[in-house]
Amino acid sequence: MRDECKNIWQEACNQLKNILSEDIYERWIAVIQCREISGNKLCLIVANDFYQSWLEENYLPMIRKAITAISGREMEISLSVDRDSFNFPEKKEKATPAFTPPSMGRKKESNLNPNYVFDSFVVGPSNQFPHAACMAAANTPSRTHNPLFICGGVGLGKTHLMQAIGNHIAAKKPRMKICYTTSEEFVNEYIDALQGSALPQFRKKFRKIDLLMIDDIQFLDGKNRMQEEFFHTFNALFESHKQIVLTSDRTPREMAGLAPRLVSRFEFGLVAELEKPDIETRIAILRKKSELMNLPVAPGVIDFLAARISSNIRSLEGALIRVASYASLTGKSIDLQKLEMLLRDLLDKEQLAIISVDAIQRAVADHYGLLPADILSKKRTQDIAWPRQVAMHLSRTMTDHSFPSIGKSFGRNHATILYAHAQVSERAKEDSSLRQTLSVLKEKVKRNCSQAQT
Numbered sequence: 001m002r003d004e005c006k007n008i009w010q011e012a013c014n015q016l017k018n019i020l021s022e023d024i025y026e027r028w029i030a031v032i033q034c035r036e037i038s039g040n041k042l043c044l045i046v047a048n049d050f051y052q053s054w055l056e057e058n059y060l061p062m063i064r065k066a067i068t069a070i071s072g073r074e075m076e077i078s079l080s081v082d083r084d085s086f087n088f089p090e091k092k093e094k095a096t097p098a099f100t101p102p103s104m105g106r107k108k109e110s111n112l113n114p115n116y117v118f119d120s121f122v123v124g125p126s127n128q129f130p131h132a133a134c135m136a137a138a139n140t141p142s143r144t145h146n147p148l149f150i151c152g153g154v155g156l157g158k159t160h161l162m163q164a165i166g167n168h169i170a171a172k173k174p175r176m177k178i179c180y181t182t183s184e185e186f187v188n189e190y191i192d193a194l195q196g197s198a199l200p201q202f203r204k205k206f207r208k209i210d211l212l213m214i215d216d217i218q219f220l221d222g223k224n225r226m227q228e229e230f231f232h233t234f235n236a237l238f239e240s241h242k243q244i245v246l247t248s249d250r251t252p253r254e255m256a257g258l259a260p261r262l263v264s265r266f267e268f269g270l271v272a273e274l275e276k277p278d279i280e281t282r283i284a285i286l287r288k289k290s291e292l293m294n295l296p297v298a299p300g301v302i303d304f305l306a307a308r309i310s311s312n313i314r315s316l317e318g319a320l321i322r323v324a325s326y327a328s329l330t331g332k333s334i335d336l337q338k339l340e341m342l343l344r345d346l347l348d349k350e351q352l353a354i355i356s357v358d359a360i361q362r363a364v365a366d367h368y369g370l371l372p373a374d375i376l377s378k379k380r381t382q383d384i385a386w387p388r389q390v391a392m393h394l395s396r397t398m399t400d401h402s403f404p405s406i407g408k409s410f411g412r413n414h415a416t417i418l419y420a421h422a423q424v425s426e427r428a429k430e431d432s433s434l435r436q437t438l439s440v441l442k443e444k445v446k447r448n449c450s451q452a453q454t
């Protein structure tokens with residue numbers, strides 16, 4: 001019995017080790033003990049209720065899946081707290097011992113990227129407003145917008161702008177205590193403090209800061225316990241008029257698992273959103289980067305990159321570096337065909353990123369002589385139901401959106417989308433004229449979406 005328990009858990013750990021990063025594994029899985037198995041019940045134990053709630057919120061489904069796969073049957077898994085079964089005299093040597101004092105204030109110790117300054121940030125219509133808000137926060141911290149909440153999609157400059165505030169203040173007001181961290185690090189530090197019985201120090205550290213920057217706060221979405229801790233830190237700083245800057249890939253309101261009192265706190269100052277840059281800004285960014293990084297590229301190349309990559313500035317930068325290193329390695333100038341080849345993966349990713357469900361709905365409606373509203377309506381007649389299924393299928397194949405998210409765009413649930421996707425795929429196998437229609441539609445959507453970008 002005990003052996004079975006040990007073996008299953010050992011095997012599950014091996015599997016999880018392959019899926020998770022070493023750090024996550026050590027932090028979250030290695031701390032679990034398997035107590036017993038009886039029938040279909042498996043009982044896991046952890047040392048405190050923080051582990052329990054965190055594991056339940058984040059890793060339990062993964063653990064269940066691994067155990068089910070190994071034991072070959074659906075297992076019911078319980079996770080309970082038993083302090084006595086654990087004695088952690090010392091944590092494993094790799095993890096940070098208990099709690100390390102903060103590295104704040106002095107610039108050489110700060111973890112800010114020195115390249116992320118206002119001077120290297122290109123301003124255009126897509127980011128003018130967040131840029132101005134960040135400049136104001138940098139020049140008169142805690143007196144203009146507090147908190148300052150910067151949001152926008154991946155690779156649009158949130159971290160750059162946030163750190164520009166930090167770098168600016170570090171240079172102008174060296175006595176100010178600055179802390180830049182990601183919300184994930186904030187959480188990890190909290191846990192280390194918890195384990196090393198250093199919570200008071202943890203709280204004190206964060207509450208002594210003059211400028212607190214927390215990047216990617218969306219990580220706290222749905223994590224109640226951490227939100228609670230963060231709420232207290234936030235209030236303490238806010239009440240003593242310290243500047244707080246936060247970033248997120250969505251607005252506070254769009255974080256469904258964020259406690260309402262935090263939503264209203266986050267919205268209290270200013271929420272500034274970064275948009276995708278237009279083509280002029282993309283060209284300007286590429287010129288600036290090639291100058292700053294000393295990467296000579298032909299003007300034609302810059303135009304090509306700016307025209308073809310528009311959804312993410314990080315990809316734009318990656319493409320530039322790739323082309324420049326190709327040129328310097330081979331000593332050859334690069335033609336259009338080579339460019340396409342060299343950047344295939346980035347261009348494919350871009351394609352996925354720029355295509356919207358909305359554009360698909362419009363193109364499909366147009367093709368079948370309908371209105372987009374018909375596609376979204378509840379009408380079930382065949383002349384509407386079929387094109388609607390085609391649009392659902394294309395949304396699944398042409399974007400990287402999930403079934404539930406596509407469901408939302410059609411006002412249906414995810415099962416409807418799944419069903420439509422399967423229906424159309426099945427039919428297309430047999431029906432060559434349907435295949436033809438689908439490929440015409442795809443071309444049309446791609447064309448419309450790339451035109452909309454430029």
Ligand code: ADP
Nearest residue numbers: 120121122154155156157158159160285313314
């Ligand atoms: P995010 O945090 O929003 O994912 P980052 O701030 O990491 O994005 O930006 C991604 C890359 O794009 C960085 O190298 C950054 O310097 C660059 N970048 C983004 N916006 C601009 C801009 N307006 N001007 C210059 N570089 C930019």
Ligand code: MG
Nearest residue numbers: 158159160215
């Ligand atoms: Mg970032």
